Amino acid sequence: MKKKNREIIEILxxxxxxxxxxxxxxxxxxxxxxxxxxxxxxxxxxxxxxxxLFEKYGTLVDFLEITQDELEEHIRVIGLYKSKAKNxxxxxxxxxxxxxxxxxxxxxxxxxxxxxxxxTANVVMSNCFDIPAIAVDTHVFRxxxxxxxxxxxxxxxxxEALMKSLDRKVWTKAHHMLIFHGRRLCHARKPxxxxxxxxxxxxxxxxxxxxxxx
DNA sequence: ATCCCGAGGG
DNA sequence: CCCTCTGGAT
Numbered sequence: 632m633k634k635k636n637r638e639i640i641e642i643l644x645x646x647x648x649x650x651x652x653x654x655x656x657x658x659x660x661x662x663x664x665x666x667x668x669x670x671x672x673x674x675x676x677x678x679x680x681x682x683x684l685f686e687k688y689g690t691l692v693d694f695l696e697i698t699q700d701e702l703e704e705h706i707r708v709i710g711l712y713k714s715k716a717k718n719x720x721x722x723x724x725x726x727x728x729x730x731x732x733x734x735x736x737x738x739x740x741x742x743x744x745x746x747x748x749x750x751t752a753n754v755v756m757s758n759c760f761d762i763p764a765i766a767v768d769t770h771v772f773r774x775x776x777x778x779x780x781x782x783x784x785x786x787x788x789x790x791e792a793l794m795k796s797l798d799r800k801v802w803t804k805a806h807h808m809l810i811f812h813g814r815r816l817c818h819a820r821k822p823x824x825x826x827x828x829x830x831x832x833x834x835x836x837x838x839x840x841x842x843x844x845x
Numbered sequence: 846a847t848c849c850c851g852a853g854g855g
Numbered sequence: 856c857c858c859t860c861t862g863g864a865t
Contacts, residue, residue, distance in 0.1 A: 653850085670851040671861075710849085710861035718852085748852050768850045785856090786851095810850050820847075 632798045635832060639778055640801055642828050643808040647815075650807040652758045655681060659734040659759035660691055660726075666754050667719060667746040672709050680706055691732055694723045718746030736760050749787065757803040765793045765806045770813025777817060777835035780809075 632640075643650075653674040656662035661681065669677045684705045688694050694702075703716040722744045726732060734755065735741055741752035753766035765771070767786040771793075775781040781792035797805055816823045822835070830836040 666850090667852095669849090671849060672863080673849055676849090676863080708862075710863075711851090712861070714852085714860060746852065750851060754850080766850075769848095770850060807850090814850080818848090 632801075633796065636780060636796055639780065639829060639832050640797070640805060640808075642832070643805070643812060646828050647808045647811040650804065650811040652754070652807065654678065656758070657685070658690070659755065661685055661689070662759055663722075663734050663744075663747075663751075663755050664694075664719065666751045667722065668706060668709060668715055670715070670746075670751075671711055676709055680709055691723060691726055694719075695727060715746065721745035722747070734759065736762065749790065753790075753806075757806065761803075763799045763802040765790055765797075765802045767793070768810065769819070770817075771806060771809045773819055774809045774813045774817045777822075777833055778829060779832075779834045782834075 652662075654662060654665045654669060655678045656665055664684075665677055665681050668680065687705075688697060699716050699720050702719060703712055706712045706715060709715070725744055726734065729743075730740065735744075736756060738749070738752050738756070741747050741755060742749060747755075750766045750768050753764040756762040757764040757766070767775075767790045772783075772786050772789050775789050775793060776783065780796055781789045783789040783792050793805070794802065812829070816827050824830050824833075824836050827833070827836070
């Protein structure tokens with residue numbers, strides 16, 4: 632790992648020592664469901680929904696008995712609930728029919744599941760099975776570009792570049808820290824550069840002197 | 846208005 | 856690559 636990257640990781644570790652997955656989850660199956668639900672909404676809201684949902688339906692077997700209408704009723708307060716409910720219904724049956732009722736552990740298998748893309752697959756692999764992975768969401772994408780960890784034009788290329796430029800053992804942690812940084816300081820619109828401990832390592836800061844775009 | 850730890854389809 | 860899908864918070 633390059634010296635600059637190592638310094639960035641060290642600063643992130645000091646700044647966000649508690650960076651972690653904030654979705655509540657017990658079993659891998661439950662985190663998979665929670666992660667599918669989390670797209671374009673907040674973890675807080677998903678946690679409120681899953682707390683009630685998993686109390687009534689805790690396992691795949693329970694969900695195989697549910698109807699799409701019942702599921703929609705539970706997740707109605709979350710955005711995109713129709714497509715999420717539809718995807719989850721397909722996900723349940725595919726888990727049962729093609730994966731023996733178990734959550735698969737590979738990118739190829741996970742992304743076959745309806746509603747599961749690279750981001751969700753990486754979250755499941757790293758958080759459920761301790762497989763080093765970098766899930767690139769909008770935060771990781773933006774922050775990586777600004778810091779120069781991975782200057783890429785698509786999330787998939789950013790994922791590849793980060794895996795090359797960072798030690799495997801910090802992948803999962805780096806993923807969480809970059810998300811925390813994106814949410815706390817390195818906002819899309821108005822990044823708080825003046826408060827940022829990484830500004831001296833940041834290409835974005837160098838280019839505009841830390842003046843937030845209006 | 847803009848954003849939320851996206852995914853699928855065109 | 857770009858658009859849409861959704862509702863709630865700020």
